[in-house]
Amino acid sequence: MPALEFLTWVGSEKSGRRLNDIVGLTQRGRRDKLISLQWRSCSSRQRRVSLGISSHYCKDSQAPAVESGNFYACFDGNWLLKKKGQEVASNLNGRCIFLVGMMGSGKTTVGKILSEALGYSFVDSDTFVEKAVGGTSVSQIFNQCGEKFFRDYESEALRKLASIPKQVVATGGGAVVRPINWKYMKQGVSVFLDVPLDTLARRIADVGTDSRPLLHFESGDAYTKAFVGLFTLSKKRTEAYANADATVSLQHIAARLGLEDISDITPAAIAMEVLVQIENYLQGKNGIGMFP
Numbered sequence: 001m002p003a004l005e006f007l008t009w010v011g012s013e014k015s016g017r018r019l020n021d022i023v024g025l026t027q028r029g030r031r032d033k034l035i036s037l038q039w040r041s042c043s044s045r046q047r048r049v050s051l052g053i054s055s056h057y058c059k060d061s062q063a064p065a066v067e068s069g070n071f072y073a074c075f076d077g078n079w080l081l082k083k084k085g086q087e088v089a090s091n092l093n094g095r096c097i098f099l100v101g102m103m104g105s106g107k108t109t110v111g112k113i114l115s116e117a118l119g120y121s122f123v124d125s126d127t128f129v130e131k132a133v134g135g136t137s138v139s140q141i142f143n144q145c146g147e148k149f150f151r152d153y154e155s156e157a158l159r160k161l162a163s164i165p166k167q168v169v170a171t172g173g174g175a176v177v178r179p180i181n182w183k184y185m186k187q188g189v190s191v192f193l194d195v196p197l198d199t200l201a202r203r204i205a206d207v208g209t210d211s212r213p214l215l216h217f218e219s220g221d222a223y224t225k226a227f228v229g230l231f232t233l234s235k236k237r238t239e240a241y242a243n244a245d246a247t248v249s250l251q252h253i254a255a256r257l258g259l260e261d262i263s264d265i266t267p268a269a270i271a272m273e274v275l276v277q278i279e280n281y282l283q284g285k286n287g288i289g290m291f292p
Helices: 078-092 107-118 125-132 138-145 147-162 179-185 197-207 222-241 250-257 267-282
Strands: 004-008 022-027 032-041 046-053 069-076 097-100 121-124 167-170 189-194 246-249
Touching: 078 107, 078 267, 097 107, 097 267, 107 121, 107 167, 107 267, 121 125, 125 138, 125 147, 125 167, 138 147, 147 167, 147 179, 189 250, 189 267, 197 222, 246 250, 246 267, 250 267
Parallel strands: 097 167, 097 189, 121 167, 189 246
Antiparallel strands: 004 022, 022 032, 032 046, 046 069
16 A cells, blocks of 8 residues: 655544544655544544545556555554654754743643654753752742853753754743844754743643742732733743744634634644644745644
8 A cells, every 4th residue: 555644634622522633645656635534432542543545646656556445543643743753853954943932831741742753852951951050940040049040051051952963952931032042042943832821821820830930929819920920021032932933823723723722732733733833944834834
């Protein structure tokens, strides 16, 4: 059977609801064919799919003909991510991926999924700094030594990380404010995870603001403190985030998928969109999303 090449993918719906995802595939060396997939329960991590494949070959095809028909296959959903990751990695030539965005935007969670798909290693720049200063947490560094001390170490961390190939680096939310950091990140590909402030505030409020040194206020509930702090920071950083090579807007993804709550977008779906936007950037087609 001819190899299949991945084109587009839509994130799955919540567990317990019927999945109506359509995946675009094309047979390499042949005319594009759209293949619809009906998802059926196979296990908590896998889905059984029925693929109706109509093989239509180009005149120059040397592959044997395959009659139209149906077949069933059970595979891990990560297969799609891995497939796209391999395609993107082949064009990156080892360049690092730097994820930028506000605190709570999911850089670490998405970064780990992305690194696995690309076959890269994953590094959190905050963790890198913490190790460099003897295991002291970012919050403690801010409290004991001040923000400038932390930013100096952060810049040094990004300088070192930029020289190591095949890494996905989750940067700190404020890493974008220093121009020198962009010099380092431009050695790779930078991607901005654009998440609405309300969503960020709710995420942070759920876990508390104690580990967020820039969100400490005298009064107010966790959500209010988070939102006010994020709003203040965003005004200082919005222009800097625009320097990223590619942008992944969760609000746009939700709108295209018809989702009312951004929280319904899975990290895997975000990672897939990151891969597509990186691919678009490499091909000089910024701003073209994967979702119709």
